[in-house]
Amino acid sequence: MASKTKVEDINRNIYDIKDKDNYEFKMQKGLNRKIVEEISKMKNEPEWMLEIRLKALEAYNKLELPTWGPDLSELKMDEIATYVKPKTNLNTSWEDVPEDIKNTFDRLGIPEAEKKSLAGVGAQYDSEVVYHSIKEDLIKQGVIYTDMETAVREYPDIVKEHFMKCVPITDHKFVALHAAVWSGGSFVYVPENVKLDIPLQSYFRLNSPESGQFEHTLIIVEKGASLHFIEGCSAPKYNKVNLHAGCVELYVKDDAYLRYSTIENWSKNMMNLNTKKAIVGKNAQIDWVTGSFGSKVSMLYPMSILNGEGARTEYTGITFAGAGQNLDTGFKVIHNAPNTSSVVNSKSISKDGGACTYRALVRVNERAKGSKCSVSCESLMLDDISRSDTIPVNDIETDEVEFSHEAKIGKISDKEIFYLMSRGLSEEDAKAMIVRGFAYPVSKELPVEYAVEMNNLINIELEGSIG
Amino acid sequence: MDIKINETPVRTSRNFRVNNITINNIDIPNKLDEFKNIEIIAQNITTDCNKENINLVYGNGDVLLSNINKEKNSSLKITTTGNNKQIKLVYSFDDKNLNLVNDVFLDIKHDSNIVIQYCSNTKKECFHNGIVKLIVRENVKVNISIVNMLNNNSYNFDSIENDLEENSNLKYTIVDFGGKYSISNYYSNIVGNGAKNDLKSVYLGIDNQVKDINYIAHLKGEKTDINIDVQGALKDSAKKNFKGTIDFKRGCKKAKGDENEFCILLSPKAKSIALPMLLCTEDDVEGNHSTASGKVDQKSLFYIMSRGFSEKEAIKLIVRARFNKIIERIKDDEIKKEVLSQIDERLN
Known part of the structure; x- marks a missing residue:
């Protein structure tokens, strides 16, 4: 019998380190009007945002679960806390971030990457963004990169015009859920003709067990501007189901360019029911680069709506x-x-x-x-x-x-293995090379540190030559 | 009544408008007189009336299936007794035979060529709801064609199922031209080791014709093979849904599956949906699918027109060229000729 290539599981050591569930406030589990109102109140939100939340809650109650795709029966909203506030406010220096949270992001290499290769970083821990920074010269050029809550307060007109407009709240049940209880996420505004040559990155970490993360990412790239945005996500593994129902709305205006890269490495108790859409203007371009490795169940289909000519x-x-994973992913495009x-x-x-x-x-x-x-x-x-x-x-x-x-x-084709072996490679090395080659068209599109991470993820270890 | 039929084996989002098809305000005929216009040409067979209900794995839904089991006005069971150069069944609709609700059960134990044709000799609305169930026994080769040439006011519902035993070889050809609504459901149970099924079909939609094509193949035996090739053209406001599923079941080691669909769009209003699915729970297999659609190849068109043909004639030639290799498989010259002349007529 032909031997089987043994591809090791992703080494999750770094991701699986749990911090103590040390929160300032954890919302009671479940979902009802009172909970939604309380989230809005805690965030000191304007009335119009509460209205959107309540409308979305109504839609959530009316909409059915999808009749297709993976089994979602393990997801019980009554057992999920929709809002967990970490014990800190938004910081602009890593020194001010509490030790345990800072250590988590240190282990994930975020502050290190920030120094080396990023123009700005956002870091979310459970339901709130705990750190945000952006390079001085970008602020001078009018680039805005902040957490969503700040954006709602400081740029209400832009947010009002775009929030839940690209993805309507009735799109599906989990979008409605998201809009009702959203918290955290990033807001990016790139003014006309401003081109960022190094990326911005937001990292989302869900530490608290039996909870959900519902961050909202809103990016507007104005006419002729250009941006590369990276999103990373992870969580330690718990025995009970956690839920991620984020929403990403991208507006790529005429002649603009946006590259949106995601490395998703949630733990294997996560239901990842995420929604991402982009509206693309005349002669503009959006590129999606996505690596999905984690989660128990994923339903994720980024969508490009090509509204402008060219x-x-x-x-x-x-x-x-x-093992145990059901990843239902793909892509939607509307040529309009x-x-x-x-x-x-x-x-x-x-x-x-x-x-x-x-x-x-x-x-x-x-x-x-x-x-x-x-x-x-x-x-x-x-x-x-x-x-x-x-x-x-x-x-x-x-x-x-x-x-x-x-x-x-x-x-893996026997012919390819035979060919490589005839060139002096061992069977294990031949198989490893073929799998890496298979993934290469994707890994080469990723930012360097993620490409390295992905190669580690697909690191092949072979156990004996007789399978 | 309204009926929702031809479900895909695996559902996808409702917004994609492809899981099934709804036909509104359809009268499903009952209490029918016997369908008399059937011509049977064959040797080396025994025929009988099929008395048992045929329970389908897929088929066109409960309403149409129970319509057949309760109301059928034609039923035929054919068993071969020797090799057959040709078994030919022609169902001709006319003013006195407007409704055909039928089943055909084919138990093929010897190499055979089979042709089944449905045609309208009337302009009135015809209704056909039928099952063709085929068992291809061990080591037997079968070449079968089903030709739908009903008029464009008609309803045509085909439920086709095949069981393929060890080392059997089934060539299936479907020509789908007629019907206001033509809904076909094809399921092949490729269970015998080494069994091969080669399914090729052509469709041609004009005016407001709607075609809903749902082909499903389960590869279960070792070294089994399915090859699906669908060629079509859509003119005017015609609409087509093509759903093709190759399902590699656990245990079908060394199986191969290929699926290819090509749709020529001859009008800006024609609509084409394709859902080519590959489902796989076995690693030692090879599966490929491809679909493509677009206008008639402009270079070929230019070339043919530069030789003195009108645009319409040139388009006909190109469509015929694409369809020809499939039509050639029909083992009946008369029907082949009719199919070719129908292409000309329908593209006028």
């Missing part, structure tokens, strides 16, 4: 599911204007009984004449107890279109 989008994503284009490149690896699903939508509307779309997805199965599904919908409503989609599924 708008472009690229999606590059990798999903890696191990002439001469728009999209390129999708998705990879997935399933092992040890993990399940990967690539679920996608490409819709080319009648007015999107002259549009082009090319989709490619590849799935690698590392054993016969895992699962890998590809469920892409292609909805084409105009004849003036060039559309193609292709997908492949299978194991």
Whole structure:
């Protein structure tokens, strides 16, 4: 019998270190009007925001759970605390962040990365952002990078105009939930023609057990401006289910460019039901780079809405599911204007009984004449107890279109292994090289420190040559 | 009544508008007189009336299935007794035979070529709701074609199921031209080791025709093989949903599955949805799928027109060229000719 490549699980040591559940305030579990009002009151919010929250709560109660995708029956909202305030306020210096929280981010390498390669950092711990900073020269150019609560207070007009407009509160049940109890997240505003050459990064850490994180990210890249934004997330593992239902709204105005990179490494008790959408203007471009490694269940399908003529989008994503994981990920794109284009490149690896699903939508509307779309997805199965599904919908409503989609599924090719072995590599090294090569188109798109992290994640260790 | 049918084996988001199709205000006929216009040409077979209900794994939903089990006005069970160059069944609709609710049970123990045709000799609305159930026995080769050439006022519901035993080889060809609504559900249970199923189909939608095509193959045996190739063209405001699923079940070591769909859009109002699914719980397999859609290749069009053809004629030639390799598989010259002339007629 052919030997099986043993791909080790991601080494989670750093991520799994739990801090004491040492909060200033933890909301009672469950969800009702009183809880929503209390969150709003604690945040000292304006009336209009409370109204949005209450409308969203109403929508949440009306909307059904999805009738498709992974099983969500383990998620019991009555057992989840929607708001956990850490024992600190927003800080602009790491020195002021309490020791235990600072240590967590130190271990994750955030302050180090900030010094080396970032133009600004936001760090959220449970429900609140505990640290935010941005380089002086960017402030001078009018760039705003702050937590969402500050943005609601200080830039109410911009927030009002954009908040829950890209993603309507009735989009699905977990968006409604998010809008009702959202807390934390980042707000970025890049003025016209300002180009950031090094990235901004927000890191989200959920420490408290049986709780949810509902951060809201709102990014507006004005005409001709350009930004690279990185989002990282992790949590230690608990026995009970935690919930992440964040929402990301991106506005990429005419001729602007946004690259949105995500490394998601939640613990394996996390339900990751996240929503991300971008509205893209004339000749503007949004690129998504996504690595999904953690969580018990993920349902995550970033979406580009190409509203302006000549708008472009690229999606590059990798999903890696191990034991007990059901990662249902993919991409949605709506071509809404002439001469728009999209390129999708998705990879997935399933092992040890993990399940990967690539679920996608490409819709080319009648007015999107002259549009082009090319989709490619590849799935690698590392054993016969895992699962890998590809469920892409292609909805084409105009004849003036060039559309193609292709997908492949299978194991590591014996021919490739044979070839590499004939060149002197051991079987283990050959297999390792093939898996790394499989992931390379994605890892090369990631910022360097994440690419290293990802290579560690997919670090291959082989146990004996006879499997 | 309204019916919701042709469910995909795995659901996806409702907003994607592809999980099923709803047909509104349809009258499902009952208390039917026997359908008399059936022509059967064959040797080496025994025929009988199929008395048992055929329980389908998928099919076109409970309402239409119970319509067949309770109300069928034609039923046929065919068992082969020797090799067959041709088994031909032609169901001709006319003013006196407007409704056909039928099942055909084919137990094929010898190499056979089979053709089943539905055609309208009337402009009135015809209704066809039928099952074709096929068992291909060990080591047997079958080439079967189903040709739908009903008029464009009609309803056509096809539920097709196959069981493939060890080392059997099934070539299936479906020509789907007719019907206001033409809904086809195809399920192949490829369970015997070494069994192969090659499914090729063509569809042509014009005016307001709606096609909902749902092909499902379960690969269960070792070294099994499925190859799905669908070629289509949509003109005017025609609409098509193509759902193709290759499901590699645990244990189907060394199985292969390929799926390819290509849709030529001949009008800015034509609408094409494709959902090519690959489901996989076995690692030692090879699965590929691809779909593409777009206008007629402009270079080919220019070339043919530069040779003196009108644009319409050139488009016809290009569509025929794409369809030809599939139509060639029909083992009946008369029907083949009719199919080709229908392409010309429908693209006029």
